[in-house]
Amino acid sequence: MIFSSLIFLFMFLPAVLILYYITPRKFRNLTLFIVDLVFYSWGEPMLVLLMLVSIVINYTAGVLIGINREKKKLTKAIFIISIILNLGLLGFFKYIGFIGETLNFVLPFLNIPVLQVSLPIGISFYTFQTMSYTIDVYRNTVKVQKNIITFGTYVSLFPQLIAGPIVRYEDVAQQLMERRETLEQFTQGVKLFLVGMSKKILIANEMGNLWDAVRDSGASGGAVGAWVGIIAYTFQIYFDFSGYSDMAIGLGRMFGFEFMKNFDYPYISKSITEFWRRWHISLGTWFREYVYIPLGGNRKGLGRQIINIGVVWFLTGLWHGASWNFILWGVYFGVLLMLEKIFLLRLLKKAPAAIAHLYSIFLFVFGWVIFYFEDMGEMGTFIARMFGSDGFMMSGDIIPTVISYIPLLIAAGIISTPLITTLYHKIKSKPVLYAADNAGCILALLLCTSSLVSSSYNPFLYFKF
């Protein structure tokens, strides 16, 4: 089930809110756990079993490590087995087809049958969450969770189950066991949820339409069309992902949870290093905490640090998808980050802000080209088009389409910066603030609903027989 759907907004969410708040406090985790399972199994009823298996594995590993705390070798063995099982499940369900194809490509004579496994929704997210728990239990930085319902609630919490943020167990352990939902927090949650939903429905979806139109127009778009298209995609992916994170954090607050911020205006960055501190923060934190620092981080000299950056970014790329372009995308940023570490960052600090912005914008926009095209041939054609292989100007029907999206492109650009938020926080007068809040909520509800409803509106003109 996705948040931006009629069924979630007007059936699931009201039902869950009622169920949750009529449940006595003691049993609220159980209620959440049950509705989480309904939420997850909505699209794929069978794959919910996989998530339950993952919950059981990590719960058991945690308990066993806790019991055998003194037996160093045993806990290590349990820990390693749980990591292998976690990565094994993720590897099988996400990467088995990719591994087969790659092996066949490198060693064609092997002729390995390529398995077609459908990717369980959110597996990359919940696997990383459960691993954060087991690793932290092993490192003895968090207490063992003995209640499997509480642990299951943590793993399957529907607000952030399928698209993050990746909440570390450590950050919510306290809230899982005792939380006080307040009207204040609920209101904050509602506002953030509506902001996120508007980002997703009113901007991301429309930018997606423009990007589709540009790709469909092919060569007639020329260099200008290609750039407009990839900029639209740049907005689409940001508003889609950050909108989803906002909705997740907002929903979390409605149930008394506080999740970490996942996006912090990444497109205003003045370097790629800064960009990655602002983009998908929870994933970056995870890799830093569980890969980069354990590998030695920056404490073992520049050479080792460069290698560590390489490993982290190869894995970051791979995490995003089972395809070589994602690895290329990860490595692309890995190399940029190394270059910045070695010398670029110092130059950028001295350069005028405009130059640093242009540098960053060009590089992350170009990164989205690599991210989008899984087919290397299509990627090549598109990059060539960006640099003039099909002429400079647009021609034909793509022109009026692009013109019609100019207002939204401008709006997306402005909303990518903290401008609106800054202005909002400058409002000192309470009545104006209330008016802005409530008008904003009503407008967001009406426009998002109308967009959802209208997407299924299709007057059928000739019917008969």
Added chain:
Amino acid sequence: MKIKKALGYLPAFIFCGFIFTFMALYFALPKADFSPQEKKKLADFPELTVQTVMDGKFQKELDTYMSDHVPLRNFYVGLSADYELVSGRNGEKGIYLGKDGYLFPKPTKDGGQLGKNAGFIREFGDSSPVPVYMTVIPSSGSVNTDKLPFNHESYNDKALTDSFASQLGDNIIYTDMTVPFSEKAKQRQLYYKTDHHWTSGGAYECYRLLGEKMGYDPVAEEDFDKETVSGFYGTSYAKSALWWVAPDSMELWKNRNQPADSVTVEISDGDDSKTGDSYFFRKQLENDDKYPVYLDGNHSLVRVKNKAAKGGKLVVVKDSYAHTIVPFLSQNYSEIIMADLRYYKKDISLLAEQEGADAVLILYSLDNLANDTNLAYLF
């Protein structure tokens, strides 16, 4: 103080009020089985069993059910259309809002069907023992260029029809409408504002022009009494969802010299049939979409007889645009057999032969001609 504090929580109450009311309305409102506006059967509440839940059927059908029965659906669709318009995306629903309340369907695109259809028609013409006439009606947007919004896709109706006509061969007597219509549009309204069809005035201009080639004397405009009917909301209106756009009025033209009992209309759809004694089916005026008032809308085969007319028998192969012009042609042909290939799946050459037709007229709008795959049924 308390009130002020409560005011701060108002967004939470608005949000919950909205989603809870929405949910309640889903359960409370009576459910229609059929949407007259979208002309489709609406989904029933899905069957809830272990089996349907396990294979995901229930979930999928519940999605359809919820979007089919949204409370206040038209309000939301209209709001989204208005939002699209003010945020710069005129035409997002396939209809442009032009000047003076004109709604224009987006331009016709040819994916190769025009050439195929030209081939079928040429072959039909080559084998037909009687003369075959043809004309193509351009789209409203290509004719009313001064009414188009400033930003729109280009209408290439002239280029498309020219290229189509050039492939028809020597045995089709073709009349171009794009040039004369562009001229005439400056003097009179040839198309409805809220519908893609032409007005009676538009059809009359075509009738006059066709007379030159088909060899009849058109009845003069002064001989017609015009009855005005208001409140016509056409298909472009329904698609656009711009509910505040003003309705059209339509004119029913009647030749005042035509005897009252001279007309019979026989309609048949396979085994069903009905008859009428007028070109106009007034029951259709009760609907928002009043265009079917002309000859009762789309049917497989319609036979229009006029005892008072002097000319012979004419077979018309057509789309819905013909319904407006056939009453005019009927002034000059004693019998017109109108066949719609979307529903009439039999051989037209055979029909013309059996009926002893004196001529065949193929009359299509460009949009249907570029999309219709049924012209193979001509012979």
